Amino acid sequence: GRNGRTVLKLTTSMIFALFLSTLAADASAQASRFRGSNVMRMNRIAPVSSRLARNPAVVSRRSILAPKCETEAAVEWKGALSSSALTGDVKTVFNINDIAKILPHRYPFLLVDKVVEYEAGKRAVGVKSITMNEPQFTGHFPDNPIMPGVMQIEALAQLAGIVCLQMEGASPGSTFYFAGVDGVKWKRPVIPGDSLVMEVEITNWKPKFGICKATGKAYVDGNLALEIKEMTFALVK
DSSP, X not given: OHHHHHHHHHHHHHHHHHHHHHHHHHHHHHHHHHHHHHHHXXXXXXXXHHHHHHOTHHHHHHHXXXXXXXXXXXXXXXXXXXXXXXXXXXXXSBOHHHHXXXXXXXXXXXXXXXXXXXXXXXXXXXXXXXXXXXXXXXXXXXXXXXXXXXXXXXXXXXXXXXXXXXXXXXXXXXXXXXXXEEEEEEOSOOOTTOEEEEEEEEEEEETTTTEEEEEEEEEETTEEEXXXXXXXXXXXX
């Protein structure tokens, strides 16, 4: 019996010692993993300056992805005077009252507001300011107002009429009809708020028959909106 109790005590002590050594080994492994994860976390939260020093490409990415507020803050405020001065050198040759003495059209179908360049018997540059108050926008289109393409053509035709009706063989205030239009190309929509800057050139005028041919282009903010290869008009005598 006594020898058996001694063996049992020794066996129990050995098992307990083995258990303690296993716990110590597990604790050492966990401590090693903890130190490794801390190093990774410290790398992730390293100062920006050190990361930029290691990776210069980060600088360009940060500049590209700069906050919107920083970009907006850099925009220079110019004011109304500066914007208005952009057209300060543009002189009016014919105002709306002058145009009404040349063309027979009246509201809502007088589509040239002013003429800013004019070469008698040859060409002209005119402006049509597009506003939401015009009746065509109630239906074209209610939620997406766009100046009808045919009205853009008509505006160019009226500008050509300002030139034609002051040529030899015609008289201001006369009526002229569209006889044909070819090679029409629209490049962009024209909407309220736009200024349609138009240019026409007379390519042929036959006073005996009252037939006039012209070509034209129209621009919005310096971008081509419409071009017409040829327009033909017949003067009513």
